[in-house]
Amino acid sequence: MATDSSTDFTLDSAAALAADERGEIEGKSPWVLAWRRLRRNYVALGFLLLFVIIVVLCAFAGTYASQVAHTGPNDNHLGETFTRDGKQVPVVSKGGFTTGGGFVAGGIPVGPQLWHAGGRYVFGADNQGRDVAVRLLYGGRNSLKVGIGSAIFCTVFALLTALLAAYYGGWVDWLISRVYDLIWAFPVLLLAIALGTALSINGFHHLGINLAAGSLWIPTGVIAFVLIPYVGRPLRGQILSLREKEFVEAATAQGASSVRVMIGELLPNIASSVLVLFTLIIASNIITEAGLSFLGAGVQPPNPSWGTLIADGQSRIVTAPWLAIIPGIAIVLTVLSLNVFGDGLRDALDPRAKVRVER
């Protein structure tokens, strides 16, 4: 249906807008409306781009290692030298008196070279002579795997239990809510440490799942488990209020099965909340993983992760501060990008958006 934009009295501004743009009114789903709001939020989009760049960089860790740095994440270069601006420089200082009479302390790895060494030691070396930039990318890969993987598990499991609890009510709801309460009663980090440490000795061998002690799946599963109530509780509350709405009643009256009501009616209505929670939970999982690995209860060596890199650098914070500081910056950028984007996403998806209040 075309609207004549030259009509003198168009009260409907949406129609006028549509006329300006394409000359017809189209039906807009909430998703389209949210996307229009999000599209104008350049800060959120900028941070999403930052997150995507970090993910892509970490995904190409192998290419970077072989093509640019010419070394693997666990390759030891103690006692070797590399060329810096045409001069030979030891990767880890040998120590002792120099010919000039000065004294150089031993065992100090070389600092960030940026591009002076042709792509080697861009962020310096660690005390084993390993390339920090390579380890940072490989560590990031593990951190992101654990963070995103546990967020997927956690969200899926929380969503399923919340749907069951809120839809069926009664004893199902009672049981699931009590399980949430029990996990909730533990401090997140301590429960994760307890599980992570206990499982890091002999792995996990139940329910037909066999995980070796050093497996990345252990921190992934542990973090997913401890955060379930933090996702499940708000979702359950939302579904509970939707459950009483007329459209659910109408669907049930038409003879829709419970699975159909849950997937066809309830799920689309909480999809936006799930999406926001998912974004924010990745951020919190990456921080939790870093804390766990920092204490030795998360990703196990020789697998690097941003947390273990900081732990390795901790004792050398004076002589080689980049070892601990650079992985930390990587964590902050990743988590901040997810938090800012998640915030923008919530503003765009939440039609109530009370955030911008005029006084």
Added chain:
Amino acid sequence: MIAFLIRRLIGAFLVLVAVSFITYLIFIKIPGGDPAARIAGRTATDANIADIRQKLNLDDPFYLQYWGMMKSLFTADLVSYSSQLNVVDQIVSGIPATFSLCIGAAIIWLFFGTLVGVVSAVYAGRTSDRVITVLALIGLSLPVFWLGLVMRYLFAQDHPFRFLPDGGYVPLTTNPWEWFTHLLMPWGALAVLFIGFYGRVLRSNILDTINEDYVRTAKAKGLPYRHVLIKHVLRNSMIPIVTLFGLDFAAVLGGAAILTETVFDLKGVGWYAAQSVGDLDLPPIMAVTIYATFFIVIFSVIVDLLYAWLDPRIRPT
């Protein structure tokens, strides 16, 4: 009120039983291998393993095993096998450092969290609100242990502008000034995360409350804006913060400040648990987990009572 209290206490007791049973599952049942050998740690002798097997009733059915674990925790004869030290003694000796850290940090985070929340809500949408929102988001995104390391690097290492002691804990009774200076950095590091979080929660609560009818009525009556803000808006917006604070405070008291304590070498409860992670020494982690959870459960009862006092609408009848 008495009935409510009794019901709440019985509930809390059941939660404690369930939670300690989960701890039992985590340490004894879920991991693979022989639990006694695992608990004994890396340096265990056969005699140690036999001792654990007997103390924790590991040859008996699961309820006796659970009972054995609880008994050894509460009769204080649980021993860490890698150091041969009594676990409960070690936790008790860590309490002063942990409490000093948590109480100081809690005062800082409550004060600044409230300030940040109120300022950004009152100036919602303006530049100061945007700046605070960005700072709060950055605060939320900082891993606390990394922040601690950077603080130590900047303020406590051998720099020209070094002005704080580097880690460690000095008891208040030994030297109050040293106690204070040693705790300044840990307080700051621990508080940053919560300031960002509380500020944001409070901000959205205030923005929700500020549009309520009773606030408009109060304004229409001609009450001064400051009075409306404090008596009408803030009092109601603080209610969720009370719940949040009770649980967070209980968690850090119970050892959830494990990362802060580790980075600053504060020999508290969390530090003790962290040391045991490296040695794969399970009894301390087991004990600290139960200890922390007990704190949380007890505090949640206190919070409920406080909540009822603050908000007459949910007062039990």
